[in-house]
Amino acid sequence: MRSLLSGYYGKGNGGDEALLATLLQMLPSHVTPVVLSGNPEETRDRYNVEAHDRMAIVPVLQALRSCDALIWGGGSLIQDVTSTISPFYYGGLMGLAQKMGLKTIAWAQGIGPLVRPQTRWMARQNFAGCTKVSVRDRASAALLSDWQIPHILAPDPVWALASKPLPELENLPTPRVAVTLRQHPQLTPTRLTNLTRALVDFQKATQAFILLLPFQKSEDLGIAQAIQPHLADVSQILCLEDPQILKGVFRGVEMAIGMRLHSLIMAAAEGCCCFALSYDPKVNRLMEDLTIPGWDLATLPDDPHFISQTWLEHYTNSQRISPEKIQFLIDGALTHRDLLHQVFT
Incomplete structure (x- = not known):
């Protein structure tokens, strides 16, 4: 199986890179990861994975068509405070994957803040259409409970990231x-x-x-x-x-x-x-x-x-x-x- 991993990867953020490293560590061995990245060459070299430019429309669509699943790969992807574009990017990708019939997973999400009605509505539709949902904090779990969306609450996955000494x-x-x-x-x-x-x-x-x-x-x-x-x-x-x-x-x-x-x-x-x-x-x-x-x-x-x-x-x-x-x-x-x-x- 092939799974497309979508997150704030390849942007030089240690926390988001830690989420990607943990997700790759936790993926079953028979699943081939395909990563959407802001720096696909760096991601490819660091993790030895297939990677594509997250903002290049044609490669992203080709990657989607080649995969069996899409994973929102952890963190505060669905929020509209620091970025109004971010929830539409991730939400649009998730909505497209769901229409294409892929398995879709919202993994280790920290949802919100969501202050705009349109992003809140879209987020609810996205999460409701997911095959599985996990969140990393009680506020996100409470929001999903209000929306009557099944989910799993667990600590941030980076707790389980294997560390290496310097x-x-x-x-x-x-x-x-x-x-x-x-x-x-x-x-x-x-x-x-x-x-x-x-x-x-x-x-x-x-x-x-x-x-x-x-x-x-x-x-x-x-x-x-x-x-x-x-x-x-x-x-x-x-x-x-x-x-x-x-x-x-x-x-x-x-x-x-x-x-x-x-x-x-x-x-x-x-x-x-x-x-x-x-x-x-x-x-x-x-x-x-x-x-x-x-x-x-x-x-x-x-x-x-x-x-x-x-x-x-x-x-x-x-x-x-x-x-x-x-x-x-x-x-x-x-x-x-x-x-x-x-x-x-």
């Missing part, structure tokens, strides 16, 4: 703290300045080595480069393309301060304590589910000293997620794998 990490000083920030309207210049000052104070108090981890170069690298000169000789920017290695970095980290959802999931899965800076409801949902401390960026304290002291207290006194809880979440995430095996038996 050998170079052994040469960097310990203890280590990882920081993952991204461009966002709520991360104003004033807030970034306050976070940078807080990070400098926090580093002096802990003597930790700061790892600045851009999860998406186009969004994150500029911020890391703005912070790094203030932490000369006690920090390093790590740009890692392999999502398994990106996850593995957190094995050697004491604490993670993160905006990005999958930076927090990866860190928690590797036994690292976490502090969240939320810019999106999906991050708040994770904070609630795991009782991760943090702030919404919109209400970030104005005092850098207060920020650094809060981090220091968390660094000193925080309880990590227990190994038993981590294993429970990993086992739960494997439910997304079981769903794939059910569809493709």
Whole structure:
């Protein structure tokens, strides 16, 4: 069997690449993946899969005709807050696949926010037509329940992504703290300045080595480069393309301060304590589910000293997620794998 995988792949986003890597890890061995990607050559080389340009109409249609199934491959694909085009792209592809008679799977979805009536209506039609649906959070499950659409709720599949160590990490000083920030309207210049000052104070108090981890170069690298000169000789920017290695970095980290959802999931899965800076409801949902401390960026304290002291207290006194809880979440995430095996038996 051949299955077309559709997601925000090949765009340099570590979280979405981690979802793709996990999906490929979970697909039954007799299913041949065909990936729609923003960078098909890179995707082909990294994962050894057939890949096509996600925006090239003729190759996409040819790929659809050659496949037996379409999988929406995880994450917040169906939302209309950061992009009005995105839900129509994914929704149109799903609707076309359903009309062509393909098996269709909405896999590990985080649905919404959906603020426009037309995208909400289209999303409901798409999900109702799917062969199987799995979601990664309670809010998405509640929405599908309201729509009376059968679904499975399980932790984000990246909990179960096999990680790989980064050998170079052994040469960097310990203890280590990882920081993952991204461009966002709520991360104003004033807030970034306050976070940078807080990070400098926090580093002096802990003597930790700061790892600045851009999860998406186009969004994150500029911020890391703005912070790094203030932490000369006690920090390093790590740009890692392999999502398994990106996850593995957190094995050697004491604490993670993160905006990005999958930076927090990866860190928690590797036994690292976490502090969240939320810019999106999906991050708040994770904070609630795991009782991760943090702030919404919109209400970030104005005092850098207060920020650094809060981090220091968390660094000193925080309880990590227990190994038993981590294993429970990993086992739960494997439910997304079981769903794939059910569809493709």
